[in-house]
Amino acid sequence: MKRGDAYFQKEKYKAAIIEYKNAIQADPKFAQAHYQLALSYLRTTQPQQAFAELSRTVDLDPGNLDAQLKLAQFFLLGKKIAEAREKAEIVLEKEPGNIDALFLQMGVLIQEGKPDEATDVLKKVISRDEKNIKAYLAL
DSSP states (O other): OHHHHHHHHTTOHHHHHHHHHHHHHHOTTOHHHHHHHHHHHHHTTOHHHHHHHHHHHHHHOTTOHHHHHHHHHHHHHTTOHHHHHHHHHHHHHHOTTOHHHHHHHHHHHHHTTOHHHHHHHHHHHHHHOTTOHHHHHHO
């Protein structure tokens, strides 16, 4: 795991992938190794593998909110709205002010054809972060 982290920090993602796989081979339930492997796959533009590792991560460690968010983004892109909503809600339950989760919630509401509710979410983002340009543009 340490070698994988060192490679990851040096942006040597292919080498990091090998090391994280080794860590997972030693302990298949090592959630952090699955998560780091997912991030490495994202950096090497391997979305299918990243999705699989993010799924394993949240199965092993539902408290990994960043993995929950990234998985929600995949679901939203794949038009799996119920799954995206579920993941965003998991994060918002623990961190009600999480800007990324609020943006995901807004995306879900747009996909569900609820622009007024999506606007309310954006206003909530702006009330928490008045300098959030993304929220103003989306609004």
